[in-house]
Amino acid sequence: MSEASLDQAAKKTLLRKIPHGVFICGVAEGEEVNGFTASWVTQGSFEPPLVVMAVRADSTSNGMIQRTGRFALNVLAADQKDLAAVFFKPQKAVGGRFDAAPFQLGALGLPILDDALGAVECELVGQVAAGDHTVFVGAVKNAVLHRDAAALELSATGWQYGG
Template identity: 50%
Template sequence: MDDQAKKTALRGITYGLYVIGTKVGDEVNAFTGNWVTQASFTPPLVVIGVKNDTVSCGGIRESGVFSVNVLEAGQKDLAFSFFKPVSRVGNKFGDVEFYTSTTGSPILTASLSWFECKVVDVVERGDHIIFVGEVVDAGVHKTGEPLTLKETGLFYGG
């Protein structure tokens, strides 16, 4: 296989950039992710990929729930703030406000929209765990264009 061709082809997959949250007990956690896609309309199913050796992956495994916060174009700094661990104080991650709804997973007040899922299936292959979640709640904070990985200047894949 031509490694450069593989990398170029895989980087052609379009990605959004999201803040994915979960909770375990009274603790909440969030990270920036881009492997998110809808897999079914009825029931509404979403698939996410989470690096298998992370605190967040363990949290989703244990709690069986997660939230996906859809970020707005221009919210690159917000996305980047969840690339590394962020301390939670009350209802804030650093200076980012959140609240909880049906699953108890964090919903960012500044996001365009959000949805919460309960895990209905898990696929364990490679260096990421695939969680299939059924959407159990959703909301819209405002209208706008979603943030994409292209806007950040980052590349993923290959």
């Protein structure tokens, strides 16, 4: 089938049925840290433990991940929609979103939010750059659990990212 025959409305409706969580991806380069809200995230392997995340090709963090080969995924609690909102808004300077969210650097030097349920730090093992997002595959090298509770899900926020 040619691309022109793709039923755009059906594609959008169906792709928006894919369930997603809401995470804060943390990155670091030199003295700089940055973070952004990410929902296109899934697990990709048990052994070794891999995660898959798609990141806008034109975002600040995409370049930081490419250059450093690292990213962290912070898992938010179900009641942390406000925190997720901070991390997709424009910021005055790179890393400015962390003014509202205290963090520590993990074993791989990546920002782990004090208030998140926890985070995994990953080393980049592969990527696919074929669209407006780059699909990054990361091997989980460090996991920090602050507390166990229900996680924030995209369906509970009323936001859409997909289609």
